[in-house]
Amino acid sequence: xxxxxxxxxxxxxxxxxxxxxxxxxxxxxxxxxxxxxxxxxxxxxxxxxxxxxxxxxxxxxxxxxxxxxxxxxxxxxxxxxxxxxxxxxxxxxxxxxxxxxxxxxxxxxxxxxxxxxxxxxxxxxxxxxxxxxxxxxxxxxxxxxxxxxxxxxxxxxxxxxxxxxxxxxxxxxxxxxxxxxxxxx
Numbered sequence: 001x002x003x004x005x006x007x008x009x010x011x012x013x014x015x016x017x018x019x020x021x022x023x024x025x026x027x028x029x030x031x032x033x034x035x036x037x038x039x040x041x042x043x044x045x046x047x048x049x050x051x052x053x054x055x056x057x058x059x060x061x062x063x064x065x066x067x068x069x070x071x072x073x074x075x076x077x078x079x080x081x082x083x084x085x086x087x088x089x090x091x092x093x094x095x096x097x098x099x100x101x102x103x104x105x106x107x108x109x110x111x112x113x114x115x116x117x118x119x120x121x122x123x124x125x126x127x128x129x130x131x132x133x134x135x136x137x138x139x140x141x142x143x144x145x146x147x148x149x150x151x152x153x154x155x156x157x158x159x160x161x162x163x164x165x166x167x168x169x170x171x172x173x174x175x176x177x178x179x180x181x182x183x184x185x
């Protein structure tokens with residue numbers, strides 16, 4: 001009987017571990033099913049750490065709050081954000097970057113609720129045309145990585161401590177593509 005109970009307990013533990021999903025390092029929410037998931041390898045107190053976030057904003061807040069608490073953070077060694085344009089494909093893709101290079105992609109900042117994400121809703125695309133199609137459907141603004149980082153800084157400093165689910169831009173704001181005159185990325 002003891003052997004049977006030990007085997008049963010072992011199977012339960014094995015199944016529980018297999019079913020456990022990755023959690024967002026900022027919110028603790030499920031990361032695997034989030035449509036705007038981000039993973040980074042970041043130097044934390046001299047050691048590389050792989051961190052997972054449900055949104056760019058959660059990553060941004062985590063980094064700012066860790067630094068404010070005195071944690072020494074180095075550069076981001078790698079950055080991967082789910083390519084929203086590949087959701088549902090056989091193989092999902094990622095917009096990638098490192099501490100030395102900005103992610104090569106387009107970022108749609110929108111008021112459209114994205115599954116598993118938090119406001120501000122930012123979807124990454126490696127394909128500019130797919131980003132434009134989403135913008136035409138949902139509204140918002142397409143940005144490259146540099147513009148998106150500047151917008152996050154502005155949003156964070158203007159919203160820090162306030163309800164991050166409140167929309168700073170009226171939902172009726174017109175769609176805008178800041179790269180319409182700049183051509184392909």
